[in-house]
Amino acid sequence: MPLIDVTGLRHAIAGRPVLDIPHWSVESGRHCLLLGPSGSGKTTLIHALAGLKRPDQGRILLDGQAVWDLAAAGRDALRGRLIGIVFQTLHLVPALDVAQNLHLARWLAGLPRDTRAVAGALDRVGLGNRLGARPEQLSQGEKQRVAIARAVVTAPKLILAxxxxxxxxxxxCARVLDLLLEQAEVCGATLLVATHDGRTRDRIADRLELPKLGAPARTTLGEGHAA
Ligand SMILES: Nc1ncnc2c1ncn2[C@@H]1O[C@H](COP(=O)(O)OP(=O)(O)OP(=O)(O)O)[C@@H](O)[C@H]1O
Structure with missing residues (x-):
């Protein structure tokens, strides 16, 4: 069973078609690039997958569960159980320190408090000595690493970046991709990286390409894929 299975997904914003994905699936454990120019709908698709933005039409199955058949509480629970997200604008909570940001992610996912899991996730991104720092005291690169640690501290099956x-x-760029791929390996997770950055193309073979103006998306599978 694929981890992500999308059929007939369409979405328009302000009357303009943004997404048209006839069919797309990602097997568990494989990684995928979500490619497309700025404005092609990558963030919209990530939010639809994560149960944050309802698409106009179509079906999204995550681990066999139809995301948009669930009420809001069910989608929150599914997201907590399956997904870690590195948002484009990071969304760290400024009033909380680095460790507390990760504890909050676990709490929102319905997981028990686990100081070792939080310290371990921060250690793996090279921030084991900054647990008590506030986001404003960190460089942009350090904040991004906190966001990656926060995405994986719940041991998700799917990491959306x-x-x-x-x-x-x-x-x-190379370091962050290495880090995301390493963390996906640690969790045994599938990594989906949304990007218009050509430098990522040779790192992940499978891809979903979103063209401009809501034309149908194209899927390409790299080597080693058992179709
Ligand atoms: N709230 C909104 N109101 C009107 N248009 C919107 C809104 N949000 C997004 N859009 C439009 O929807 C389209 C898809 O946006 P989206 O953010 O999903 O694209 P993207 O591929 O992630 O872009 P980028 O790479 O620049 O982040 C864009 O053309 C954008 O201008």
């Missing part, structure tokens, strides 16, 4: 590299120089 929205434009994680577009603002970074080549060295940091």
């Amino acid at each position: 929205d434009e994680p590299t577009s603002a970074l120089d080549d060295e940091n």
